[in-house]
Amino acid sequence: MRKTEIYNMKSPYREDLKISGYSFGHGRKSACIVGSIRGNEVQQLYVCSQIVRKLEELEAANAITADREILVVPSVNHHAMNIGKRFWPVDNTDINRMFPGYDLGETTQRIAAGVFEKVKDYDYGIQFASFYMPGDFIPHVRMMDTGKQNTSLAGLFGLPYVVVRKPKPIDTTTLNYNWQIWDTNAFSLYTMETDFIDEVSARQAVSAVLRFLTRMGILKYNSHNGYISTVIGEEELTSVRTSCGGIYRRLCHPGDEVHMGMPLAEIVHPYEGNVISTVLSPTEGIVFFTHKKPLVTENEVIFKIIRRLHE
Amino acid sequence: MIETVVSMELPVDEKLTIRKNRIMPTHPSGEEKRIAIVTGTHGDELEGQFVCYELLRRLKAEPGYLKGIVDVYPALNPLGIDSITRGIPMFDLDMNRIFPGNEEGPMMESMVYRLTEDLKGADLCVDIHASNIFLMELPQVRINELTAETLVPLARKINVDFVWVHASATVLESTLAYSLNCVGTPTLVVEMGVGMRITKTYGYQLVEGILNVMKEMGVWEGSVGEVRTPVVSTDREVGYLNADSAGIYVPKIKIGEQVEKGALLGEILNPLTGDVEQAVTAPISGLVFTRREYPVVYSGSLLGRILGGVEK
Known part of the structure; x- marks a missing residue:
């Protein structure tokens, strides 16, 4: 396990915003996993932390396939999380509405650009996201209908449902959408919770990611087969x-x-x-x-x- | 007459209501043109409040000169204005990113749908914004390049300092202006002043411009003051100033000043060490039409914009 700095930004008085990444294995950029981009996404942070812990064990047991690299970015916006806010604390903009970012633009565009530079070019992108309508979902994989989505691959997570959403203009600046546009197969995973930790669905999410990585030949790991996913369109x-x-x-x-x-x-x-x-x-x-x-x-x-x- | 455009029950003993004031001519013919003045989409942008008041005051003072219908919507986001909140309280999305709304969508999207339906069909809509709490803007009209042919002639008459024709962006397709322009309701977006404040001189300036456009449309026959001719720009002529350091920004120029390339525009200070973190200089020569007002900055914070190529 190698901890690296994905992005750094100075604050007037707070400590620098340091966005960290954890890399496992070496070689081809195979899978990138991004956790909390909004400050209230505690469950998403927790799930990523558990994936890091598990991947560290698996790497020590030589269970990561040769010439395969996995990057995990547990948190992007902990400057908001640490003070109980959902969006960027200064101007309340949403970093997940700023992708692919712009390195000469506004603050959150710069953060998005810095992160995107490091998380793009992977074969598979997995984001633990939250929806703009607060509430409880059945655990599912969500994809944007960009014409590049592959619902068959999404089914390999073994979660009960795969939901395909027709993107609205506002969706075109999310990480998921831009990953797909930059030729990464992108999946957003939704568990039961956001602001609080739900252990059961967190474990289910960790298992789903390990199952997917195994099925894509990135990990050598035995896990339960999970569900045969039902694919639904959001409009249905x-x-x-x-x-x-x-x-x-x-x-x-x-x-x-x-x-x-x-x-x-x-x-x-x-x-x-x-x-x-x-x-x-x-x-x-x-x-x-x-x-x-x-x-x-x-x-x-x-x-x-x-x-x-x-x- | 004050009318309810759309209303929804909140959880406890209150309704969220968007209202408009419809001013009719004294002797309506049934064939009148209709102009809509909308503002308050972002609850921290208040410049439009004074414009609504002053326009209504002028119309009511000389009702005989009104020959069309004027609908004034001062608060598209009443919960935001009353709680000093830019967005819609308890809702994640920016109100100006969910137009034209969705009849079958979540509560706010269905409200926006009803609002859009009410605005559709106006002969002109003027959507007044006031930047945000961070930036002061010279009075300007912003126009998507896709609608420039129709809107620039109207914008020239509305008494702003300049008209900014900008490139199209997918994410902006869910704004009020884009949605209305798409369905054939010409909509001008005015940006002026700064968030959480009222700049009366800009307010008077825009009211004169709205009356001037109304006169051109045959909606107003009363007097109109002097109207300035704006500079019409394109994206290529705008220089952006973004901070490269974090700290406290203190500008050294005024909005509306002409500056030369390389001129010192302000400094980002470090009050803990007493050092200047960054001397901010003009990337191009021209007119400063945006100036940062809120001092705390991070890397990337917008400090100003300059309109290049304008004669002194």
């Missing part, structure tokens, strides 16, 4: 909305099978405590996403359901 998910604001009581969880008309959640009057709305499932299927926070607004998407899919 049915969104379920609230009809009013209030206190949210979740009745179903990601992975639950639901049928049409089944209560998914209740909205409770914030002063009087009575149920003012019961949110019913408009379809049968598997719950893919649920809102998690205790409050909801009117017209909020609180569930996404994979239509007509059964356990």
Whole structure:
């Protein structure tokens, strides 16, 4: 294991922002794994730390294939994480909306450019990401539909689902999108949590990465085969909305099978405590996403359901 | 008449409501042109607040001169303005990156969809911004090169100091202006002043310009003051100043000054050591149209922009 400096930026008074990378094996740039790019992505940091620990053991046991190099970057924006912010602390810009970056541009463009210079040119890019809608997902691999995506490869992680998203203009500046444009096969892995650590899904994520690296011939490792992934387009998910604001009581969880008309959640009057709305499932299927926070607004998407899919 | 454009319930005893004030001519014919003035997408940009007030004051003072419909939307992001937040509180994405919205999307995207629908069909929309809390901007109109042919003639009449025709970028395709221009609603983006402050002189200047454009469109028949002719630039003529060091930036020039290449524009200071970390000099000769106001800088922080090739 070799610890290297990926990028360094001076602060007026804080210590330098030092972005570190951990390299394993030597030779062809085979796989790059990036953890937390936003300051609240604690689960993503934790998963990467566990991958580093495991890869260190595997490297010591000569389990990394010859002429294969793996780079892990556990954290990019710990300047935000250390002070409880999600985005770059000075101007609140999102580093994951700045790729491929610009080394003569604004601060977060420079950080993105410095990181991208080191993480590009790998065969496979794996990012532990978080979604702009806060909530709980079924663990899955997410890919951008750039025309270069390969869902068959994504299935080799052995997670239950592979989701393909048609990119919106704002997605064109994410790491995942730019990896693909620069000919890296890019995958974003979503586990159950972001701000808190969920050990079960963290272990599942570590296993998924080791399984993928093994199947791509980068690691020599025996692991369970995992799932045969179901591939879904994001637009195929049915969104379920609230009809009013209030206190949210979740009745179903990601992975639950639901049928049409089944209560998914209740909205409770914030002063009087009575149920003012019961949110019913408009379809049968598997719950893919649920809102998690205790409050909801009117017209909020609180569930996404994979239509007509059964356990 | 004050109208609700879109409204959604928040969790506890409050609604998020986007409103507009529609000013009608005294004797409407049903064939009037409509102009929309929108601002407050970013909750820390307040220059447009004074423009909305002053424009409405002028229109109400001489109602007989109004020959078209004026819709004023002072706060597209009311939660942001009232809580001193640039973005939409509790929402990750910049409001000006989710247009034209999505009827079936999350709450804010569905609100933006309804807002876009309300703005569509206007004969002109003016979207007023105030940079951010870091930078002061000379009054300017920014135009995507794809829409320059239609918009530059309008921008010349709106009494700004210059018109910046910039290159197209995919990420900007989700702005309000891009979305409206795409559906045939001509939309000018005005940038002026600085975040969290009001520069009254710029406000008066833009109101005069809006009235001038209204007059050209046949929407206003009242008096209009003197209107300046802007310089029209392209991307190639703009010089950027980005910090190469971290520290405290103290500018030595004023916005609107002409500078020569190599002139000292400011210094990045180290208050702990008493040293100058970087002497910042002009990369090209020209007009300083952007100046950093917020002193704390990192490497990359934008310190200013210079419009080259402008005669003294």
